[in-house]
Amino acid sequence: NFGYPGGLGPKGFVAYMRGMGQRITLREAERLRAVWLDADPSNRLWLARATRMARVGEPIGALGSGRGRASWGYTVHANTPFQALGADIAKAAGEVISRECLLRVGPLAGCRVAIFAHDEYVLSCPRDSATDAAARVRAIMVEAGRRYLTHVPLDTDPCSALRWSKSAESVRDAEGRLVPWGD
Numbered sequence: 001n002f003g004y005p006g007g008l009g010p011k012g013f014v015a016y017m018r019g020m021g022q023r024i025t026l027r028e029a030e031r032l033r034a035v036w037l038d039a040d041p042s043n044r045l046w047l048a049r050a051t052r053m054a055r056v057g058e059p060i061g062a063l064g065s066g067r068g069r070a071s072w073g074y075t076v077h078a079n080t081p082f083q084a085l086g087a088d089i090a091k092a093a094g095e096v097i098s099r100e101c102l103l104r105v106g107p108l109a110g111c112r113v114a115i116f117a118h119d120e121y122v123l124s125c126p127r128d129s130a131t132d133a134a135a136r137v138r139a140i141m142v143e144a145g146r147r148y149l150t151h152v153p154l155d156t157d158p159c160s161a162l163r164w165s166k167s168a169e170s171v172r173d174a175e176g177r178l179v180p181w182g183d
C-alpha cells in the first residue's frame with residue numbers, strides 16, 4: 001500500500017513480500033509497479049518530486065502539521081508526507097491517552113500504555129473496564145486524526161485480548177461488550 005509511493009523499488013518489493021511469507025518474482029513486482037504508476041498520473045509526479053527534492057537537498061514537510069525534516073534522500077522525501085502525517089496523528093493521540101492513564105481520568109483510570117507499535121496503542125487495563133477504555137481510546141484516536149484529516153472519514157475498531165497479536169480481532173458479546181480475543 002505504501003511501498004511504491006514511498007519509493008520502494010521492485011527488488012525491495014520482492015524482499016518485502018518474502019518477509020510477509022509471499023513469493024513474488026522480480027518481473028511480477030516490476031509489472032505491479034508499472035500498474036501502480038499508470039493508475040494515476042500523480043504517481044509519477046509524486047516520485048519525480050521526491051527525486052528532485054532529494055537531489056537538491058530540499059527539506060521536506062509533513063502533510064497537515066508542516067513539521068519539517070532535513071533532506072535524507074529519495075525514500076525520505078517519498079515517505080515523509082504520509083508517514084509523518086501518521087506519526088503526527090499517533091503522537092497527538094498518545095499524548096491524550098497517556099495523560100488520561102497517568103492522571104487516572106475517566107475510562108482510562110487504572111489502565112497504562114503497554115506498547116505503541118507503529119499505529120496502534122496496546123493498553124493494559126482491568127478486564128471489566130476494557131469496553132469503556134477501548135471506546136475512549138477509539139474516540140481519542142479519531143479526534144486526533146480529524147485535526148489533520150478534516151475531510152476524511154476516520155474510524156478504528158478496538159479489540160480486547162489477553163495477549164497481543166497482529167491477528168487479534170474485535171469480539172463482542174450479546175450486549176456489545178468486548179470479549180477478550182483468544183479467550
